[in-house]
Amino acid sequence: MLWRMAADALVLVHLSFILFVLLGGLLLLRWPRLIWLHPPAVAWGIVVECLHLGCPLTPWENQLRRMAGQAGYDGGFIEHYLIPLIYPAGLTPQIQIGLGAIVVLVNLAVYTWLIWRWRNKA
Numbered sequence: 001m002l003w004r005m006a007a008d009a010l011v012l013v014h015l016s017f018i019l020f021v022l023l024g025g026l027l028l029l030r031w032p033r034l035i036w037l038h039p040p041a042v043a044w045g046i047v048v049e050c051l052h053l054g055c056p057l058t059p060w061e062n063q064l065r066r067m068a069g070q071a072g073y074d075g076g077f078i079e080h081y082l083i084p085l086i087y088p089a090g091l092t093p094q095i096q097i098g099l100g101a102i103v104v105l106v107n108l109a110v111y112t113w114l115i116w117r118w119r120n121k122a
Helices: 002-029 032-036 038-050 057-067 077-081 093-121
Strands: none
Touching: 002 032, 002 038, 002 057, 002 093, 032 038, 038 093
């Protein structure tokens, strides 16, 4: 039970990181000091998607699931609702490059707007 909870918690961390990469620039409006965390996270997200690298959290999660006596992601709320968001069916290298491009465009728009806002504030 404990290993399954740890694996589920790791899935939540994974999803949170993905959301931070995609939308974390908006948090800079409230917490400007995140400027030191968000760009490296975005860079990592882009590299992982565009170079088709595996996330280091995935093997750890699978190991925790094996330790819990599970073979995969079937069963449970987290597996049913969150895993398909992180690992959608039919994910191809072309789709991964597209996702990387979306990350770049969303963050470029957010940072352009933030820079414009900071300059006009001064």
